[in-house]
Amino acid sequence: MMLTAKQLSWTAGHGAQATQIVRQASLQVAQGECVGLVGPNGCGKSTLMRMLYRVLQPEAGGQIQLQGRDIWQMSARQFAQQAAVLGQDTGLGFDCTVQELVMMGRFPHQSRWARDSAEDKAIVSACLAQVRASRLADHLLSSLSGGERQRVLLARALAQQPQLLFLDEPTNHLDIQFQLELLSLVRASGCTVLIVVHDLNLAAQFCDRIYVMQAGAIDAEGTPEQVLTPATIARVFQVEAQVDRHPRLDKARVSYWMDKPHG
Numbered sequence: 257m258m259l260t261a262k263q264l265s266w267t268a269g270h271g272a273q274a275t276q277i278v279r280q281a282s283l284q285v286a287q288g289e290c291v292g293l294v295g296p297n298g299c300g301k302s303t304l305m306r307m308l309y310r311v312l313q314p315e316a317g318g319q320i321q322l323q324g325r326d327i328w329q330m331s332a333r334q335f336a337q338q339a340a341v342l343g344q345d346t347g348l349g350f351d352c353t354v355q356e357l358v359m360m361g362r363f364p365h366q367s368r369w370a371r372d373s374a375e376d377k378a379i380v381s382a383c384l385a386q387v388r389a390s391r392l393a394d395h396l397l398s399s400l401s402g403g404e405r406q407r408v409l410l411a412r413a414l415a416q417q418p419q420l421l422f423l424d425e426p427t428n429h430l431d432i433q434f435q436l437e438l439l440s441l442v443r444a445s446g447c448t449v450l451i452v453v454h455d456l457n458l459a460a461q462f463c464d465r466i467y468v469m470q471a472g473a474i475d476a477e478g479t480p481e482q483v484l485t486p487a488t489i490a491r492v493f494q495v496e497a498q499v500d501r502h503p504r505l506d507k508a509r510v511s512y513w514m515d516k517p518h519g
């Protein structure tokens with residue numbers, strides 16, 4: 257098992273202000289799998305992801321192992337040699353060129369004072385080409401559109417040459433062609449993937465398994481066919497749904513609607 261997480265909980269605030277955001281969540285991602293995490297806004301997906309990618313520490317009793325090793329027994333650098341993140345909070349706090357940004361993906365693999373090697377440079381330009389952003393190499397990050405920014409952040413994650421890729425809503429800002437392209441690229445990369453995605457049809461097309469989260473807890477788990485049922489979708493998202501087969505791809509296809517606005 258590539259990634260194993262057991263009984264993860266996280267609480268925001270203290271004392272009377274404390275709110276439990278993630279409750280006893282457990283999940284597993286096997287080598288080579290692409291696993292989706294879906295659920296309504298605010299249910300705790302990003303918080304769970306942040307624990308999994310070693311930014312937030314779970315409460316006592318929770319454990320996360322990467323290839324059988326506790327992630328908090330690794331240094332940040334050792335973790336980054338194996339896992340890359342395309343997250344929601346990707347502000348750098350400073351500006352740089354696209355080329356410099358993607359080169360940051362090489363840092364975990366470089367010795368401390370090393371200069372960028374010819375190999376690093378070749379990896380960076382290959383990753384930029386992979387996301388069709390070579391022409392942006394000398395542009396400033398601050399000048400990019402939302403979709404271009406997302407592409408180059410993916411290029412940085414790929415330049416890290418990770419075995420495990422965490423993606424938190426990576427298709428935000430992307431046009432439909434690049435949504436499909438990004439997810440195909442991610443699948444073709446050979447990485448093990450855990451991805452937060454709102455579009456249930458993208459989840460059905462690209463994920464081997466899906467975890468459904470609701471109110472901080474894992475509510476359902478299984479293949480897209482097992483999980484994406486009208487009953488589960490109604491329970492978790494409060495909308496009506498019908499599930500049939502995609503006419504071209506032999507995958508589940510979800511149509512949803514609301515008879516009357518909720519509330």
Ligand SMILES: Nc1ncnc2c1ncn2[C@@H]1O[C@H](COP(=O)(O)OP(=O)(O)OP(=O)(O)O)[C@@H](O)[C@H]1O
Nearest residue numbers: 268269275277295296297298299300301302303304
């Ligand atoms: N540090 C924090 N302090 C207080 N509340 C927090 C903190 N981090 C997250 N929350 C709250 O926890 C809840 C879950 O947030 P989270 O970002 O994990 O949800 P999400 O499922 O990823 O949502 P979305 O689909 O909207 O991105 C939200 O109500 C959020 O306001």
